[in-house]
Amino acid sequence: MTEVDLADWGARRRRRFAPDRWGTLVCRAVWDETADMRSFFLTPQDGSRIEHASGQFMTFRIDTPEGRIERCYTIASSAARDGGIEITVKRQAGPGARWLHEMLVPGAEIEALGPSGRFGPATWHGSAYALIAAGSGITPMLSILRTAADRGLDLDVVLMQVVSTPQDLVALTELDSLARRLPRLVHLPTITRGPGGTRPDADFLTRVMPDLATRTVLCCGPQPFMEMVRVAAQAAGVPDDRYGEESFDFSAPPPEALGGGDTPRRTVTFARTGHAFECAETTTILTALKQAGLPLPSSCARGMCGTCKTFKHAGEVVMAHEGGIRQREIDRGFILPCVSRPLTDIILDC
Numbered sequence: 001m002t003e004v005d006l007a008d009w010g011a012r013r014r015r016r017f018a019p020d021r022w023g024t025l026v027c028r029a030v031w032d033e034t035a036d037m038r039s040f041f042l043t044p045q046d047g048s049r050i051e052h053a054s055g056q057f058m059t060f061r062i063d064t065p066e067g068r069i070e071r072c073y074t075i076a077s078s079a080a081r082d083g084g085i086e087i088t089v090k091r092q093a094g095p096g097a098r099w100l101h102e103m104l105v106p107g108a109e110i111e112a113l114g115p116s117g118r119f120g121p122a123t124w125h126g127s128a129y130a131l132i133a134a135g136s137g138i139t140p141m142l143s144i145l146r147t148a149a150d151r152g153l154d155l156d157v158v159l160m161q162v163v164s165t166p167q168d169l170v171a172l173t174e175l176d177s178l179a180r181r182l183p184r185l186v187h188l189p190t191i192t193r194g195p196g197g198t199r200p201d202a203d204f205l206t207r208v209m210p211d212l213a214t215r216t217v218l219c220c221g222p223q224p225f226m227e228m229v230r231v232a233a234q235a236a237g238v239p240d241d242r243y244g245e246e247s248f249d250f251s252a253p254p255p256e257a258l259g260g261g262d263t264p265r266r267t268v269t270f271a272r273t274g275h276a277f278e279c280a281e282t283t284t285i286l287t288a289l290k291q292a293g294l295p296l297p298s299s300c301a302r303g304m305c306g307t308c309k310t311f312k313h314a315g316e317v318v319m320a321h322e323g324g325i326r327q328r329e330i331d332r333g334f335i336l337p338c339v340s341r342p343l344t345d346i347i348l349d350c
């Protein structure tokens, strides 16, 4: 008979998975949500617990046949349960997602960094919420609802779940059960294809959510969908401080100003290798570094995933990140070169 480890049953407090260092997670279970959406339950290999807020994500290091990539996936599980995390991934979401579907089986290991990110009620406050999700954008919303139910919060929330066909609705049965635990949850499944399919445009949004202006709106889905929701929310009167969105479309990083001849330039030096290169004040350090042919691991190029995090020994930068770095890491001297522009000469720990 196997001896029971009390820590497995929550009888002992385990230490926390370090969010600012790459660590190893072990896949414990895999199951299909729909024909192309698969969920994975992962726990830290060292027995620590992952502490996260609803709406946060983790960055995963994936060795595909084409090479190493980093990808972010939102945590779908409840933040009230810290034994491990659940992610739900659409197969067609790119090479990282394909690898997960094919290779991440129970017992397999994967490197992860985080949790990170500021999407969710911990950042976007409100007394009532509109959660608007398209496709796999449902995953942070599931975490928010699961957490609210586990914590016994009487959340006033409308969930719009936009999918192509009824077969694409993730967690349909569970959402019914969540609605019993969250009496003010209104679930609006919205099917876009087939006879009677709905076009989820601004008119539709304000028709089915006439009180949109009074809610904090959280939106996750493809970029064009989020743009439509953002414009509709603004037109309905939702202020900027009550509208949050999240996307992991890394295919098109924001356009980069390269700086003309009269733009002040700063010298960026690598403390370990002695490499040095020029970077205009309007250019991100990552862009200048790539132009100089120097390597630095990076993924999203928008300050979200944390992959490029680097210690800065000296100098000042202006950094506009999207949750890929914590305040206490900034206080300790770390920066994200992909969204940092130099104000002075810089020395990095590379």
Ligand code: FES
Pocket (backbone or CB within 6 Å): 297, 298, 299, 300, 301, 302, 303, 304, 305, 306, 307, 308, 309, 324, 336, 337, 338, 339
């Ligand atoms: S590459 Fe993602 S935060 Fe810099």
